[in-house]
Amino acid sequence: MQKRLFVISLIFMLFLAGCTSNGEVTKVDDVDSTKTSNEDVSANENADTNEGDSGDQVTTEETENVKTYEVANVGETLTDDKLKITLNSVEYMETIPNENEFLIETTETGKTFVITDVTIENVDNEATSISSLMQFEVKDSVEGYKYESDMMATISLDQQVDGTLQPGDKIRGKLAFQVPLDAKELQLVFTFDFIGKTQAKFNLGKPE
Numbered sequence: 001m002q003k004r005l006f007v008i009s010l011i012f013m014l015f016l017a018g019c020t021s022n023g024e025v026t027k028v029d030d031v032d033s034t035k036t037s038n039e040d041v042s043a044n045e046n047a048d049t050n051e052g053d054s055g056d057q058v059t060t061e062e063t064e065n066v067k068t069y070e071v072a073n074v075g076e077t078l079t080d081d082k083l084k085i086t087l088n089s090v091e092y093m094e095t096i097p098n099e100n101e102f103l104i105e106t107t108e109t110g111k112t113f114v115i116t117d118v119t120i121e122n123v124d125n126e127a128t129s130i131s132s133l134m135q136f137e138v139k140d141s142v143e144g145y146k147y148e149s150d151m152m153a154t155i156s157l158d159q160q161v162d163g164t165l166q167p168g169d170k171i172r173g174k175l176a177f178q179v180p181l182d183a184k185e186l187q188l189v190f191t192f193d194f195i196g197k198t199q200a201k202f203n204l205g206k207p208e
Contacts, residue, residue: 025070025192025200028077028084071187071201078200080192082124087188087202088117088172096156096176105153111178112207113153114138116188119172122165129164130171135191138177138204142184150178181207 072078077086092112096105107113116138122128132154138147153176154160161173179186186204191197 025078025080025198027070027072028079071203073203076202078190078202079123080198080200082122083128083192084119084121084123085190085200086119088119090117090188090204091115092207096153098156098158103156103158105150105156105176107178110181112181113150113176114179114186114204114207115157115174115176116202116204117159117172117174118161118188118190119170120161120165121170122167125167127164127166130161132160132162132173132175134194136175137189138179139187139189139201140179140183140185141187145183146189147177147179150176153178179207183207 070078072087074087074090077084079085092114094107094112096113096115098104105113116136120130132149133151136149139145140147154174157174157176159173161171161175163171165171183206186206188202188204190200190202192200
């Protein structure tokens with residue numbers, strides 16, 4: 001058991017080592033006007049009310065942990081100069097179809113799946129690992145609730161984004177999150193860097 005825990009810890013540390021960022025997130029098509037710097041975040045920490053772009057509210061505790069972030073919409077691309085992430089599309093559904101009847105997933109009562117289609121590109125000169133479970137979450141930017149990816153629903157989509165990206169490589173896939181039907185303004189949150197807590201956020205709207 002101790003040996004197994006040691007191996008898991010070693011793999012986790014290696015994963016973190018491959019997920020470091022320069023601490024800045026920018027929109028690819030509009031770098032000058034949307035660039036968020038460490039100075040901007042420091043100013044937010046001293047404000048009485050901390051608000052991000054597009055109505056994203058950030059608590060003091062969260063601002064202290066998250067170094068920089070940028071908010072984008074469907075079809076836009078964000079980058080930390082090592083990875084580029086694009087939110088291609090968003091859709092809501094209560095049942096995920098699959099040719100295999102045992103892989104059909106249905107939400108709990110009062111909930112829905114939000115399906116996010118993303119593309120990730122490695123623009124660095126070193127390989128990096130992508131983990132849908134560790135790097136992605138959906139957040140209700142009004143209520144503050146966070147939702148991890150639904151593993152079985154994501155598997156049912158059969159378009160995972162997990163794996164190692166070599167320099168110049170891209171991967172496109174889908175992730176499923178189970179959220180309440182009355183969720184407010186939802187955002188997809190992608191963590192570039194676990195050490196610096198550099199994040200990208202995409203507006204998802206709310207269940208229809």
